[in-house]
Amino acid sequence: MRDVAVVGFAQRQMAQFDGSPTCVELLVPLFGECYEQTGWTRRDIGFWCSGSSDYLAGRSFSFVQAVDAIGVIPPVNESHVEMDLAWAMYEAWLKIQTGEVDTALVYAFGKASAGVLRRTLALQLDPYTMTPLWPDTVSLAGLQARAGIDAGAWDERAMAEVANRSLTDAEKNEYAIRKGGSSVDDLLSRPMYADPLRKHDCAPVTDGAAAIVLAAGDKAREVRERPAWITGLAHNVDPISMGTRDLTRAPSAARAASGVDLDGVEVAELHAPFSHQELVLRRELGLADDVRINPSGGALTGNPMFSGGGIRVGEAASRIWSGEASKAVAHATSGPALQQNLLCVLEGRI
């Protein structure tokens, strides 16, 4: 395998974009930040890959105009996944591994506030047996949380502890759209939203976009003194059916974990859009108690659809660059109740 590192990262998270910006307006400033961090121009990028969803945009081919943000004259080597940024990054990492290119810029975007997100995501379900009932994402997560409580896998207090830590950490994250910790007791006194979930147990509906820059070997060393080397990258998926899955577990997360080396991880950025899902992930990944979880505040404080997972990679990489951590893991999820999971292990040294 070639040595490939994360060397650039830019993000935006907001409750609602003002007005109706096009994806070009959103992405151009992010690309600008990536060029500034790397000292490159778009011509230094060997491969481009984006992640987005037509259903979120309410139109077909929503990614087509996004390439205008690149400035694709002359044409570029480019692809798109109907997945989160983290999987767009996976495709770019593959491309670099083939030896065809040495650098890649991957990006994702989504304006979740344009519709009713929890309803939109119901369209991800089995169209023949589930979607006609319109079970929305928050309700499905509520069922999962309840299943865990009933099984004794966690309780409401453990969930509130996750939320309180996240909201406290988010105070230091300029991009978080929900922040401000209080106390576990205070959080537990707040009203139910989708029993047993309270609002702070659920990621806020978030608009946003993000971009990540990858580079191989010396290209990476030219950009940063301490590139965040990708020493493990694995992903896996479970069946969607809620009735046949043990909702207190996420076997695909455990399978992804078995494909990477998590020994010695100091920081974990976990893409858990619901508080109890962090508890599921910590168990599946076998993270020790002293692993710092979501110093960014995590998805509970800002979760732009289709970049929320990739932002975890960017946040983890930032901690490697700064020297704050020497080994970190980033996680991304997709599908209802942690159906699909990706893990990316980053290290300051190879």
Added chain:
Amino acid sequence: MAKQPAAVVGVGQTHHRAKREDVSMAGLCREAIDRALLDANMTLDEIDAIVVGKAPDLFEGVMMPELFLAEALGAAGKPLLRVHTAGSVGGSTAIVASSLVQAGVHRKVLTVAYEKQSESNAMWALSVPLPFNMPVHAGAGGYFAPHVRSYIRRSEAPTHVGAIVAAKDRQNALKNPYAHLRNPDTTVESVLASQMLWDPIRYDETCPSSDGACALVIVSEDVAAASPNPAWIHGTVMRSEATTAAERDQVNPQASRDAAAALWKQAGITNPIEEIDAAEIYVPFSWFEPMWLESLGFAEENGGGWRLTESGATAMDGQLPVNCSGGVLSSNPIGASGMLRFGEAALQVRGAAGEHQVDGARRALGHAYGGGSQFFAMWVVGSEKPSN
């Protein structure tokens, strides 16, 4: 580490029809997957990873359908990727699947692309009004007709060349048991007599709207050793450009020319028309055959393409047989159409194309494009292991 050799050892496709009401989306995909696995002499359990491709989710009305399909596709417990690059997606998906093997990450990869157009309405899905955008509301034919007119004007092409392509591809389709359209009576004259839809594109010069899927099994060198007839991947390429820009040449887009140049270089090909034995080119409207022949470098610009077509060189027994399977003009499950081109190219060099086999085909081109002639995906496959 250098790029690892990869080969196609299994190709499967569905019987393409306007409405496959006998199967669900999962059933449609499995029909192609099961044929590909049988061809590869493999089971789903042996597969390391699965790559799914399809065009817009609005075509079936399911957001990210690979999630609900995961279990039926055999992806549960495995890595699953979903590619979407507009009309070129079937080709791009095959390329992503190849890169999993070429990167040395996996040894046995299954890829499937599909479209079940009858579940929804493609015209509706393509006609959602967008703020600040000029509505087309004319379908793909209305969009591409001006490009075709421009080609005819520039190249001074006689107007019956499109009909030659349509008649040829519909006759070729009769030799492909999976083809959607089976019109034995189609001739140049009958095409020219058909209804004008988007001048100069007539009804018989347009692709159908199909339900269908295509699947490929792509494996590493050691696994391919067990196959009697692997199709080795000699080169893959993807290029994209903008939909609209004043300096764009929509008839012969730079992304297409750049992609072709990069592909031939990768595959070690210096004279495509001499060195390629069969081509499966994405031709949704008849005139795109001569247009792409020029753009791909098989013929001179501004006229070489139509002269090649008119001379019969692109017929099954010609110098460069194009779309022996009947092509997109005979079967068009949009998301799968590109992979069908890639898969049919593989069948040719494996000597497994049945009645539409080109004798002794050793190197073949698979080609797909999408969006407003702006996304391109291509590969060259060969019967011999690549030397480079």
